[in-house]
Amino acid sequence: MKEFKRIDRIRRDLTEVENDLVxxxxxxxxDRREFLRHGTVLGISAPLLLAALGExxxxxxxxxxxxxxxxxxQITPTGAxxxxxVPDTGGVIxxxxxxxxxxxxxxxxxxxxxxxxxxxxxxxxxxxxFTLRKGVKFHNGKTMTADDVVATMxxxxxxKNASNALSAFQGVLSKGGTRKIDDSTVEFHLDxxxxxxxxxxxxxxxxTIILPAGYAGDFxxxxxxxxxxxxxxxxxxxxxxxxxxxxxxxxxxxxxxTEFSFYADMQPQILALQARQVDVVAQVTAGEGVALLSDxxxxxxxxxxxxxxxxxxRTDMAPFTDKRVRRAxxxxxxxxxxxxxxxxxxxxxxxxxxxxxxxxxxxxxxGQRARDIRxxxxxxxxxxxxxxxxxxxxxERFIEIPNYCxxxxxxxxxxxxxxxxNLETQDAYYGKAVFGQSDWLDSIFxxxxxxxxxxxxxxxxxxxxxxxxxxxxxxxNKEYDGLVASYVAALDLGSQRAVAGQIQRLLLDETPVIxxxxxxxxxxxxxxxxxxxxxxxxxxxxxxxxxxxxG
Numbered sequence: 317m318k319e320f321k322r323i324d325r326i327r328r329d330l331t332e333v334e335n336d337l338v339x340x341x342x343x344x345x346x347d348r349r350e351f352l353r354h355g356t357v358l359g360i361s362a363p364l365l366l367a368a369l370g371e372x373x374x375x376x377x378x379x380x381x382x383x384x385x386x387x388x389x390q391i392t393p394t395g396a397x398x399x400x401x402v403p404d405t406g407g408v409i410x411x412x413x414x415x416x417x418x419x420x421x422x423x424x425x426x427x428x429x430x431x432x433x434x435x436x437x438x439x440x441x442x443x444x445x446f447t448l449r450k451g452v453k454f455h456n457g458k459t460m461t462a463d464d465v466v467a468t469m470x471x472x473x474x475x476k477n478a479s480n481a482l483s484a485f486q487g488v489l490s491k492g493g494t495r496k497i498d499d500s501t502v503e504f505h506l507d508x509x510x511x512x513x514x515x516x517x518x519x520x521x522x523x524t525i526i527l528p529a530g531y532a533g534d535f536x537x538x539x540x541x542x543x544x545x546x547x548x549x550x551x552x553x554x555x556x557x558x559x560x561x562x563x564x565x566x567x568x569x570x571x572x573x574t575e576f577s578f579y580a581d582m583q584p585q586i587l588a589l590q591a592r593q594v595d596v597v598a599q600v601t602a603g604e605g606v607a608l609l610s611d612x613x614x615x616x617x618x619x620x621x622x623x624x625x626x627x628x629x630r631t632d633m634a635p636f637t638d639k640r641v642r643r644a645x646x647x648x649x650x651x652x653x654x655x656x657x658x659x660x661x662x663x664x665x666x667x668x669x670x671x672x673x674x675x676x677x678x679x680x681x682x683g684q685r686a687r688d689i690r691x692x693x694x695x696x697x698x699x700x701x702x703x704x705x706x707x708x709x710x711x712e713r714f715i716e717i718p719n720y721c722x723x724x725x726x727x728x729x730x731x732x733x734x735x736x737x738n739l740e741t742q743d744a745y746y747g748k749a750v751f752g753q754s755d756w757l758d759s760i761f762x763x764x765x766x767x768x769x770x771x772x773x774x775x776x777x778x779x780x781x782x783x784x785x786x787x788x789x790x791x792x793n794k795e796y797d798g799l800v801a802s803y804v805a806a807l808d809l810g811s812q813r814a815v816a817g818q819i820q821r822l823l824l825d826e827t828p829v830i831x832x833x834x835x836x837x838x839x840x841x842x843x844x845x846x847x848x849x850x851x852x853x854x855x856x857x858x859x860x861x862x863x864x865x866x867g
Contacts, residue, residue: 356427357514357771383572386845386861389585390598392553392578394742397536399525400471403480403749405767405854406578408522409598410550412855413558413574414455415525415541418446418465419518421770423619423851425674427514431460431526431542441509441807446517448500452565454528455540455547462496467529469494469504469517481523483785484516484774488804509805511812512771519855520770544569544859554578569859570847582715589614589840595863596848597840598856601715602659608840609660617839618662621768621852622672625717626779627724627830628789630760635705640695642827646685647692648727651832658716658723659835666831669823670775671816674834677772677809679817685824692731704732710755711738711763712745716835721763735761757788764788768837768852776800776819779829789828796822 393406402411418432432446452460472481473491493505506513517524525541539547544566545558556576560569577594579585582604588594589608600608600616608614629636629645636642646668655663664673667685671678696702711721718739725735740755745764747754756764769775778786781797799822803815823829837852847860 357512384863385573385575386571386596386848386858387594388574388576388596388598388856388858389579389588389594390576390856391582391585392580396552397539397550398533399523399527399535400477400479400481400533402523405599408854409576409856410539410556411522411525412519412543412857413545413556413576414539414543414547415527416543417517417519417524418448418526419514421515421518421520421851421853423849425676425770427518427770431465432517435514437511437513437807441511441513441805442506444504444506444513445497446502446504448502449565450500452542453563454542455538455561456528457563458528460526460542461499462502463499463529464526465502466494466496467531468524468526471527471531472523479523481521483778484521486785487777487783488513488516508801509807510773511805511807512773515769515771515773518770519851520853522853522855545574548573567859570862571858574858574861586840589842592842595842595845596856596858596861598850599854600838600840602662602835602838603716603719605838605840606660613843615841615843615845617841617848617850619837619850619852620664620674620834621837622670622674622770622772622775622834623766623768623837623852624666624672624831624834625720625763625765626788627763627832628759628761628779629828629830630788630790631792631826631828632790633760635699635701635707636760638699639826640699641701643825644692644695644699644731645724645728645733646827646830647688647695648730649724649830649832650687650727651685654720654723655833658719659833662836662838664834666833667820667824668827668829668831669820670772670780670831671820672772672834675772677803677812677816679813679820682817682820682824689730696731701732704734706734706736707761708736708738708759709761709763710740710745710759712742712765713739714742714765717763717765720832724763757786759788762788767854772816773804776803780823791826791828793822793826796826 390409391406393410394404397407397410399411416430418430420428420430422428431449431452433449435444435446437444448462454460470491471477472479473485473489487507488510489504490507495503495505497503544561544564546561548557548559550556555578558574560572585597586605589597609616629642631637651665655661655665665684709721711717721737725737728735745755751757756762777800778784780791781800782792799815799819803812806812839850841848844864846864847862849857
């Protein structure tokens, strides 16, 4: 009761949308964690949020810069380290060593100020104003201003640049939509209202590190950013090293140096950690890294996430033109056994929509789909496939996906479907990542890994809307498109959740894509290494990393 009285006392300082958030918390519809997370999206200051809960900001305990070198094992970047086009986890890790974002999408899905000190939407959510941090310098000595932010976002939003960030920016932010108000203020004029826009210019949209306005595409030569480390050496396909930036705007990095080794596979990284040749493994999977999960010499960093594998079925090609066939396949999967077997329980169940359990806006009243062979057989018979059929499932050799495909292959035998597996290298599977030149986007039946996002917006749009850039299911549904537009525009959690329930039920009915699980993002450190911060998007931040114990 005292907590709610405190909240009532600060209501006069809040907007209508912010008071809606307070109502969500006061009524018990969201918990403390979700209240804090969504408050940061709306730009409510941390002190005000904590005051509502009767808490104070704990002072950050200073640690002496102990020096030394932290050694990190990671997957090899697939291509050149160019912030405009980097598409993979290996490249993302490299970007965040020297580059910084306006906002950090943290491991708990909250947003933290970095190069932006604060942000606020207008009443409609169509214009967002960001106040930039002053006194920030790039590694070349140039002061960061609004000009650099405008140039960075225009570069990423320009279709001519083939930016990887376009998958998020399409229909959200166009070139010219980022406008300088003064040297420390930027306005984003959006293509349409968007209640979660800060995530689009955060580490969630991992290409959006802020670069100098005159960036000429030579990032791999110098890694110029604003971050706490500066490039020492980068060798493609081999590794990289970075040193402490003495002119950093914030607290100086604790490690004097960091050293990255690139690996083609996960097992050698795990062996290197066990042999104490490295201090951190950027990502491990529960399957391949099972030996580490109970190793007393290793600490596991585990983050609930929205990372998953999508199984698409081409809705414009037989036999998947009939939604009954698509639903039948989804009903063959035993998700409890799947999560236990592939992830050793370190995963949430998927319910055939992008709304992962970790998202506060997910409507938890929608029933979980479970294995039901009787119903699946009836659906197949009703669709004219009582005797089943033969189909090819095309996918990539990556993390748990080959094993997942084998699970699907075995499961659908119960309804007469025979699957031939076609497992390719990632380069072959993704091709040029455009329709007509990609097994990912063109295959009739495929399984594709999708990285974590802090909100479902990109996952709702790019793979499933009629004009989505990643619509491998070739799903076209006007009702769905309209619901997504309504969800994206909503500023308050209550409205988002109401539309989310409609979307979840529509996708359960249509099932163009199967979402079976959302796995925890795991990283590993040598026991005694502390302060390493990761995100489920694949970032590894090392500026607070220390050796708590010798050895």
